[in-house]
Amino acid sequence: MTAIPLGVPRRLVEFTLDGQEARVPEGSTILDACRAAGKDIPTLCEGDTLTPKNACRVCVVEVEGARTLAPACSRKAEAGMEVRTDTERARHSRKVVLELLASSVNLSTTPRAAEWIKEYEAKPDRFGPDAARVDEEPRVDNDLYVRDYDKCILCYKCVDACGDQWQNTFAISVVGRGFDARIAVEHDAPLTDSACVYCGNCIEVCPTGALSFKSEFDMRAAGTWNEAEQTETTTVCAYCGVGCNLTLHVQDNEIVKVTSPHDNPVTHGNLCIKGRFGYQHVQNRD
């Protein structure tokens, strides 16, 4: 039997969401309430296993009486609050934020980005052909994973996952400032000279594909990556006795990458280097 931690009972907070009465447990965010009410708010930097960083600002909503818009992912619902999620003002900010992002980085592997750009009628091209872009070559310095900053939206999720929220390795950080800010390891060295332990938990949380398995990166480059043809099988890692869940992504009878279910109460999607990358022995057919 799986034990489901229930936690201490929480009081309900009553507030107004788009004119409707909403009741959520104390401590819930506006985004939690929106999802419970079946509202689809776009989010990029928010992640189900990490404390929201609210850096992307694509989930902003209007809170009655507030001077600025509030990020739904991290603003807690308060009793009596009046929240509007779909006002012209909120939609305008989301549209511009999507335009700013899509004009500066490559969102081609960001799930749902194209859909939102269409929904909000964002036109990333309107900043002109000379608009500054991140424009960086992918960093391929090891055989396990690739850093492609051209796709990085600086959501800080990899930093948080590598740091005190999960892995406690602290191998990566944001360096520099403003538009020149980048994710990097110490001294901006190659990954192999850094504190990285190759757990791949940063890949697990990356929302844009800026961090990807070398296998996926190579297949995309060769044009053979085909998600529609892939099957996913969740199994138990055989390396040690912890029993972490692995989800094997298989294409043409080959494992192409390994993820882990985020709803697992023990690992929450985290793995170690062996579980994440040590799958070659499965398909060794000699």
Add this chain to the structure above:
Amino acid sequence: MDLHFGDSKPTDEEREAVDALLGPPGSAWEAPFGDSTVRSEADLRWARGGRAARERRDLLLPGLHAVNDRVGWISDGALDYLCRRLTVPPAEAYGVATFYSMFSVKPRPATVLHVCTDVVCAAAGSAELCAAVEGRLGLGSGVSVERSPCLGLCERAPAALVVRAGSGAGAGADAPHEPGAEKPYATAVIAPATPEATVLAASAPEAAEPEPPASLAVPQAGQPGLTLLRRIGVVDPASLDDYRSHGGYAALRRAFTLGPAGVIREVTDAGLVGRGGAAFPTGVKWKATASQPDRPHYLVCNADESEPGTFKDRVLMEGDPYSLIEAMTIAGYAVGAHKGYLYLRGEYPRALRLLSNAIGQARARGLLGDDVLGQGYAFDIEIRRGAGAYICGEETALFNSIEGYRGEPRSKPPFPVEKGLFGKPTAENNVETLVNVLPILTMGAEAYAAIGTEKSTGPKLFCVSGSVERPGIYELPFGATLGELLDLAGKPGNLRAVLLGGAAGGFVRADEMDIPLTFEGTRAAGTTLGSGVVLAVDDTVPLPRILLRIAEFFRDESCGQCVPCRVGTVRQEEALHRIAERTGAAAAGDIALLREVGRAMRDASICGLGQTAWNAVESAIDRLGAYE
């Protein structure tokens, strides 16, 4: 934490610089490999440091300063050694070191010349100054010339600051220097800067001409009727006795007779609101901090005055440093704090010197320490030096900076009064706000509230610069008009516009001289008082160039945390570049684009930097017709 430090080693000089701050390593565990301190068997049995070492993370910024002051830049080995001493992950420390513009993680000459290229200095010829200085210094001069945002010396534009790394950190230009000895750490301020004086100061900062006294920045100095500026030019800023003979520490005595709650009541009744730009009621902030059950409480003085055109806090700190120390003590007493941090911008060497001296003197005389004035109240002040980041003037970014993290703003709520510095209840006030507490206590809340208007009480400092005859700091009661202030400073005949509130503020037209200088009056006129900047622009200065400089400033100073600000400031600058020489229909498309981006920046940015980055440009378009 299992930290990985790599194999880069510090040089002897770098290690000395770090050890001078942190003391010698406690065990071979902290020392770099290959050091003379060989790991003993005992060292291998346990790791010392642990929690105690990790809790010293707030020494990261002082540690980076120590290395930068000594060597001029921060090498891999120096950074790793500092990280080992403080148990900070090197990746995070690298992120911090690369955040500040006064640090470099790449080799550079020991002497760095910062030439201010911001709005006021640009109008006074900083581009020509840069060109001339670079021409004279030439390659291989051993001086790195860097273009700097506002150095806060606007009354003496154009301005330059020399920082030369070397041993004897903290000495400064006034320290004795033996010829032939190792070049000391030295700073020199040159303003107004001529190419000759700048080149001379860059090659021998310790021999540079001393700065003129702070009172020269106060054209009203010595006049009767001044409140905040009354001691400037009158007292010796280095002498505690002189400060006391001019009424110093009377306010603190009154504070002790009133008790903490009484002080807060006086400040509330006086109607004091914050002078840093946000105009939040000080009494409300203090009361909220004082009433938090969580302990300890902290007091933070925000002296990171980096708003272009603002220099009032520098003049207060340089002309009357003890008043700030006394005011901080009173504020700390009121909010129940026993420790105050004075976060001073890194570009103010003279203020650093005078405040350090003032704190030392006050400590020696029992005005700071375990038992202030024999009243059983313990309070001490620590100065933290910024390292070139405008964003650190944002209250929560300042906390992160002190704590040894990147100076990125935190999202609010929770507010600082609840969770501030080190996650504890914190009252953070600007220098001018704190100094106002002294007259409130000495004259009483009622008399203080009688100055100014009903909603904006007390005296106010204005930083007047640009095209006026007598630039400087002016003190006027709230309610004087813009025209009255400019008449005092010598209004030019060809005035085109006035920038109120600095780069984050807004422009008003030359025919709007009736605007009352109050919070409510400027708000009613659709503009802001901000930090008290009054920058006069005459019709010889091309407006599009000023707007471009403002956009460039925000692009440079954005921390990069949130998308609207990180990318929006870049798009704003690009659009202004495109329309620099255009007007009317040719500019209309880009102006519409600017409006849309500006609106999203104002609505969706995390902090005030992104929210206000479009204010000045918008006001120039709407009020001045900048591109018509």
